Amino acid sequence: MGQAVMKDATAGATVVALPGAKTDAKHGVVPLPAATRKPLSQRLLPALRAVLVNVLPPLLTVLLIALFWQIAASGPQSSLPPPTKIWEEAKDLIVEPFYWAGTQDIGLGWRILVSLERVAIGFSLAAIVGVLLGALVGQSIWAMRGLDPVFQVLRTVPPLAWLPLSLAAFRDSQPSAIFVIFITAIWPVIINTAVGIRNIPQDYRNVAQVLRLNHVEFFFKIMVPSAAPYIFTGLRIGVGLSWLAIVAAEMLTGGVGIGFFIWDAWNSSRLSDIIVALIYIGVVGFFLDRLVAFVGTIVTRGTLTN
Amino acid sequence: MSYLKIDHVDKTFQRGATSTNVLKDISLDIVKGEYVSVIGHSGCGKSTLLNIIAGLTPITAGAVLLEGKEVRDPGPERAVVFQNHSLLPWLTVYDNVALAVNKVFGGRKTKAERHDWIMHNLDLVQMAHARDKRPAEISGGMKQRVGIARGLSMEPKVLLLDEPFGALDALTRAHLQDSIMQIHATLGNTMIMITHDVDEAVLLSDRIVMMTNGPSARIGEVLDVRLERPRKRLDLVSDRTYIAAREAVLKFLYERHRFVEAA
Ligand SMILES: Nc1ncnc2c1ncn2[C@@H]1O[C@H](COP(=O)(O)OP(=O)(O)OP(=O)(O)O)[C@@H](O)[C@H]1O
Ligand SMILES: [Mg+2]
Numbered sequence: 262m263g264q265a266v267m268k269d270a271t272a273g274a275t276v277v278a279l280p281g282a283k284t285d286a287k288h289g290v291v292p293l294p295a296a297t298r299k300p301l302s303q304r305l306l307p308a309l310r311a312v313l314v315n316v317l318p319p320l321l322t323v324l325l326i327a328l329f330w331q332i333a334a335s336g337p338q339s340s341l342p343p344p345t346k347i348w349e350e351a352k353d354l355i356v357e358p359f360y361w362a363g364t365q366d367i368g369l370g371w372r373i374l375v376s377l378e379r380v381a382i383g384f385s386l387a388a389i390v391g392v393l394l395g396a397l398v399g400q401s402i403w404a405m406r407g408l409d410p411v412f413q414v415l416r417t418v419p420p421l422a423w424l425p426l427s428l429a430a431f432r433d434s435q436p437s438a439i440f441v442i443f444i445t446a447i448w449p450v451i452i453n454t455a456v457g458i459r460n461i462p463q464d465y466r467n468v469a470q471v472l473r474l475n476h477v478e479f480f481f482k483i484m485v486p487s488a489a490p491y492i493f494t495g496l497r498i499g500v501g502l503s504w505l506a507i508v509a510a511e512m513l514t515g516g517v518g519i520g521f522f523i524w525d526a527w528n529s530s531r532l533s534d535i536i537v538a539l540i541y542i543g544v545v546g547f548f549l550d551r552l553v554a555f556v557g558t559i560v561t562r563g564t565l566t567n
Numbered sequence: 568m569s570y571l572k573i574d575h576v577d578k579t580f581q582r583g584a585t586s587t588n589v590l591k592d593i594s595l596d597i598v599k600g601e602y603v604s605v606i607g608h609s610g611c612g613k614s615t616l617l618n619i620i621a622g623l624t625p626i627t628a629g630a631v632l633l634e635g636k637e638v639r640d641p642g643p644e645r646a647v648v649f650q651n652h653s654l655l656p657w658l659t660v661y662d663n664v665a666l667a668v669n670k671v672f673g674g675r676k677t678k679a680e681r682h683d684w685i686m687h688n689l690d691l692v693q694m695a696h697a698r699d700k701r702p703a704e705i706s707g708g709m710k711q712r713v714g715i716a717r718g719l720s721m722e723p724k725v726l727l728l729d730e731p732f733g734a735l736d737a738l739t740r741a742h743l744q745d746s747i748m749q750i751h752a753t754l755g756n757t758m759i760m761i762t763h764d765v766d767e768a769v770l771l772s773d774r775i776v777m778m779t780n781g782p783s784a785r786i787g788e789v790l791d792v793r794l795e796r797p798r799k800r801l802d803l804v805s806d807r808t809y810i811a812a813r814e815a816v817l818k819f820l821y822e823r824h825r826f827v828e829a830a
Contacts, residue, residue: 472721
C-alpha cells in the first residue's frame with residue numbers, strides 16, 4: 262500500500278512538471294522534473310498526506326476493534342478480559358519490554374529476541390540449504406524426478422510433527438527448536454528456487470556456455486541473480502512459517518522464548534499477559550515479513566526492471 | 568586450408584517419435600577476415616546453423632572445424648551476438664562486458680589492463696558514456712551495441728551475429744551497420760551474420776550465403792560481393808555491382824525459392 266501511494270505521488274509530480282518543461286533541442290531530452298525545486302511546503306504536504314492515508318485507516322480499525330471488544334467483554338460472566346483490564350494487569354509488560362528481574366521474570370522484548378535468535382539460525386540454514394537444493398532440483402531433470410516427489414510429501418508434514426523426532430535425535434530443546442524452524446522454512450525456499458532456476462531464459466544459459474562459466478560461476482553469476490525474485494518469494498513465505506512454528510515449538514520445549522511465555526501464562530491463568538504476547542508476536546511477524554520483502558526488492562531491483 | 572570449415576553438416580531435431588531434418592549437407596569454407604552473411608526465409612534453419620558453429624547445438628552428422636580443430640562445444644573464440652541482445656539485466660553495461668573480459672582474460676591480463684580493454688570495447692561501439700546504466704535503462708539499439716561490445720571483447724576468432732539489427736528501426740540499423748563495417752575494417756575479424764535484410768547483406772558482406780526453404784534446407788547459392796571497401800551507403804545506391812548483387816539475392820529469395828507457408 263505504501264508503494265502504491267509513493268508511485269501516485271511521483272506520478273503527480275511528473276504531471277505537474279511536464280507542461281512547463283521545454284524540450285532541450287540540442288539533446289532532444291526533456292529535463293527531469295526532479296531538477297526543478299519546489300517550495301518545502303509543497304513537497305512536505307504530499308508526504309504528510311501519504312502518511313495520513315496509510316496510518317489513519319488501520320488506526321481507526323484498531324480503535325473500533327478495541328471498542329467492540331471492550332463492550333463485548335465487559336459483562337460480568339465474560340471469560341476474556343477487556344482492553345482496560347489488560348492494561349491494568351499487564352501494564353509492565355506493555356510499557357517495559359526490556360526489564361530483567363531473574364531468569365523467568367524478564368520483559369517480552371528479551372523473550373522475543375530469544376525466539377528471534379532461534380528463527381535466525383534455523384531460517385538462515387534453511388535459506389542456504391534450500392537455495393542449494395532448489396538449484397539442484399531446478400537444474401537437473403534427474404534430481405527433480407528423484408527429489409521433487411519426496412519434497413512434495415514432506416512439505417505437507419505439520420511443523421510440530423517433527424518435534425518429537427528431533428527431540429529424540431538431538432536430546433536437547435535448543436537444537437530441536439532450531440531444527441523445527443529449519444524443516445518448516447526450507448520447503449517453500451526449495452520449491453520457489455527450483456521454479457526460478459527452471460525459468461532462467463535460455464539466452465542467459467547460452468551466454469554462460471559461450472563464456473564457459475564453470476558450475477560455481479554459473480551458480481553465483483547467473484542462477485542466483487536470475488532466480489532472485491523467486492528465491493525471495495520462497496524466503497518470505499519461509500520466514501512467515503518459521504515464526505508460526507517457533508511459537509508452537511517453544512510452547513513444548515520450554516526455555517525463555519515468547520512461546521513458552523504464553524504456555525506459562527496459560528498455566529497460571531494470566532490471560533491478559535497472553536493477549537499482550539499475541540500482539541507482540543503479530544507485530545514482530547509483520548516486521549519480519551517486511552524485512553525480507555525489503556531486502557528482496559533491493560536485491561532484485563536489477564532483475565525485475567527488465 | 569580454410570579458417571572455418573563447415574563440412575557436410577546435417578541437423579535433425581528429434582522430439583519423441585517425430586524427427587525434423589532442418590539442415591541437409593551444408594558445406595562452406597570461410598577465409599580469415601571474411602564477412603559472410605546468411606540469408607533465407609524465416610524458419611529455414613539459419614539460427615540453427617549459427618548455433619551449430621557456436622557449439623550450442625550438437626550436430627547430427629558432419630563437422631565444423633576452426634583452424635583445423637573440430638568444434639564440439641561453445642567457447643569464447645566463437646562469440647555470439649544474440650538476436651535479442653541477451654544482456655544480463657542485473658548487471659550494468661560495464662559489468663556485462665566485464666563478465667566476459669574477466670572470464671576470458673582473467674589469467675592473462677592485469678586488473679588495470681582488463682579495465683582498459685572493457686572501456687576500449689565500449690568505446691568501439693560508442694557506449695562508454697552509459698557504462699553505469701543497466702540494460703533496462705538504455706534503448707534497444709544501445710543494448711545491441713553493448714551485445715556487440717561483449718562479443719568483440721572476447722577477442723573471438725569468429726564473431727557470430729544472429730540478426731543483430733533485426734529488432735531495430737531503419738535509422739538505428741543504418742547507424743549500427745556503419746559501426747560494424749568500421750569495426751570490421753579496423754579489427755579484421757571473421758564475421759558470420761544472419762540477416763533478413765537484402766540491402767544489409769549486400770552492404771556488409773564479402774559473400775552472401777543463400778539458403779533454400781526448409782525442411783532439409785541446403786545452401787542454394789553463394790554470391791561474391793565484389794565491392795571495394797570502405798563502402799559508402801550513399802555511393803552504392805547507383806553502383807552497378809551493388810544493384811546486380813541486390814537483384815541476384817532478391818531473385819533467389821522471391822523467384823526461385825519463394826516462401827511457402829507451411830500447410
Ligand atoms: N530445439 C528444437 N527442436 C525442434 N525443432 C527445432 C528446434 N530449434 C529449431 N527447430 C526447428 O528448426 C527450424 C529452423 O529453425 P531456426 O530457428 O534455425 O530458423 P531461422 O531460419 O533462424 O528462422 P528465423 O529467421 O525466423 O529466425 C524450424 O522449423 C524450427 O521449428
Ligand atoms: Mg533465427
